[in-house]
Amino acid sequence: MIYITKSFQGILNFGAKNETFENAKDMRKNQTKAEIALWEAVRSRRLAGLKIRRQHPVKQFILDFYCHEYLLGIEIDGSVHETDEAKEYDLNRAAELENLGITIIRFKNEEVLNDLSKVLTKIRNKVAELRNEQIQ
Helix, strand or coil, rough: CCCCCCHHHHHHHEEEEEEEEHHHHHHHHHHCHHHHHHHHHHHHHHCCCCCCCCEEECEEEEEEEEEEHHEEHHHHHHHHHCCCCHHHHHHHHHHHHHHCCEEEEEHHHHHHCCHHHHHHHHHHHHHHHHHHHHHC
């Protein structure tokens, strides 16, 4: 069994509170069809050997998917994200996450459900881009 120290946990989750962890746990039990499809494709390092977590707490937010090695957040958006209010919230949220050094990549439910291979290619390409930035 691997034990994660509090200091590592704080770095990994950027100081997320216990309540956020509980909400994330609940969200893992109630994933959308698109989230389930993407999770099956990326879990257990199935995508290019990347460790990707689902419903991952960061500060007061919960990312649908997160790769800590490259500080990459992957969001799957349903129709609820199409309202002006939701779009503004998503922009502000992304800006706050980017201030932490986390890059956000977004996909619509339909993209994941109808063309998963294209989504996986976009994720791999984004990781390659971030990897190159780390090297420079």
